[in-house]
Every structure is written in C-alpha cells, then in structure tokens.
Amino acid sequence: MTEVSFTQMKDGTQADYVFLEQLEDDHIKGLPGRIMKALAGLSDGLAGYKIDRLHHSLQTATRAEDEGASIDWIVAALVHDIGDELAPLSHAEFAAALLKPFVSDEIVWVVEKHGLFQAYYYAHHVGGDRHARDQYKDHPFYDQCVHFCEAWDQASFDPTYPTRSLDHFEPMVREVFSRRAH
Template sequence: MTSEPPPTVDALCELLASLAQHAYGEDLDVLAHSLQTAAHAERSGAADDLVVAALFHDVGHGLGDPTEWGVLDHSTTGARYLARWFGPTITEPVRLHVQAKRYLVATDSGYRNRLSRASLESLRLQGGPFDEEHAARFARERFAADAVTLRRWDDAGKVPDDEVPPIEHYRPLIEAAVV
C-alpha cells in the first residue's frame, strides 16, 4: 500500500464511494454511515477538518480484513492511510475514535445504553471499556476531545435511509484539507 503514488482527491472520493460495498453489522453500509456522521459534524458547526475526519473516520473498513463487525483495527489502519494526505487535525480523531468509545463506556454512565448492537459486539473484541489508567492516558491525548465529539456523531449516524448530502458536497473541504 505504501508504495502506491498518492491518490488525488478523486481517488479519495472513490475510496469513500467504495465503502458502500462494506457492511459492518449495522442496518446501513459504511458509506451511508460515513455521510451521516459528516452531516452531524457539519450541522454542529464543527471545524472543516473535523468534518473531513468525520467523513473519513471509517475508511479503514475498506482497507483491512473484515469480521462480521467490520475491520476491528479500522481506526489505526484508516489513520495511517489518511496520514499521507491529511494532518493530525484529521488523522488523530480518526485514529482515536475507537478508543473514544472505550473511554466513553468507562466514564459516561448512560453511554453504553446508547450503543448499537454491532458497536457493543466490536467493543468486546476491541478490548472493552478502558480501566482508569487507560482512560486517564486517553484523556491526555491532544485530540481526545475531538475524538469524543466525533464518536458521538459516529454513534448518531446509523439511521437507515436518512437523507444527507452526498460525497461531492464535501469535495471543497477535502481539497482544502489535503496537505
């Protein structure tokens, strides 16, 4: 993968589009979910880079070996891939969004009840809730707050047939974010 030349914005959009073929145990495909997550970010008035992070946060599901619940290490796989074109304001929330779930389950008492079945199943396989030490370590990450915010949009973006803007809507933001 690392020997490939950098893709253009077109190729990044194509990779996103290919996520329509990926299931991850939810009632919608990974592309529909990614577009909903980005729409939540945009509606919340998030910084442009965090909207782009929301759009690409699950791109690792298209880059690894899927289980019934998708690619379990998709956050690190995706962040590593994206790091060739985007800076840490995008790659770090992506890298940390699975850790943010483990952190929120440990620190927000009502959070677990709001998780989908697939998220609960993958949580178990991803190591379960953080213990106190891991939670404290996560909280010290520079982009922990952005990762937690992204995680909440991620959890909300799982509504089958929700009408949200398409990939092309985000092209100017993607172009501006490529470093």
C-alpha cells in the same frame, strides 16, 4: 523517458529519479479522486447495520458540518472509516495515516483513536472493556475524541437522518487532499 533504466534501485540515475519524482507528483494529484472512489466503495462493505458504511460516513460528516465544524473535521469525519475495507482490524489507524500529511495532529490523533473510543458504546456487550479509552484521560485531545464519537460517529446509524450526498462533500475532499503535505 517512459520508464526507468534500472532493475535495482541502487543502480538508478539522477534522470531516473527526476522522472519518477514527476510521476509521483502526478500520482499524488490524483489522490482526491481515489479517495472519492474508495468512499463510494464503502456502499458494498460490512453488512448488518441499518445503513451501509458509505451512508454512515456521509452521516458522520453531515453531523460534523451541521455542528459548524471546520472543513478539516468534516473531511476527517467523512473518511474516518475508509479503512474498513482494506484494514478492518486497524481501520482507524489506516484513516489517520491517510489524513496525517494534510490536517492537524489533533485530528489525526482523534481519528486514530476513534475505534478504541467507540468501544465505550458496545465493548461491555461482547466481553470487552468499555473504559479502555480511559488510558488516555490525561491526553490533551481526549475530550475532542469523546465528542467526535458521541456527537458524530456513534450517532450516525440512522436511516432517517437527513444526510448529504457524496457529491456534496467532494469539493471539501478535493480541497483537503490537494493541499501541500506538511
């Protein structure tokens, strides 16, 4: 079989859906490669900073690794802004959705909320509320999100920081995104 028999899903057969399930499994196995390609594409993204978005992502992951963070946190730090190209107004949620099947709820929450928490550093300069993150003050992952932003994310715009390459992080990306989804 090279394609399904139906033109409407309701008309599909068991053979059609078994065939599609195998193709989907194969497609999912290619996810780490597509993530690496998307990360590399961040080098052509949003301008104006001293470093490009790829370098920022690499530097954020390098800081996480330098601190001794787990592989899950390092990969989360690496992909936290992967949505900048396709979902610039919801990039954090985009990255969290990408990570959700593969990492802990804590990491997903931190990545999902990091955009709001990052506003602490700049919102007051552009008419926003830098304390908007305080709505989550009692959340069990609040302190970890503050740390993610303070120690890794907001600090990672330094062109002189010794930053590891995308090749360095590739095995970690492949390990995390090749796991059986939970």
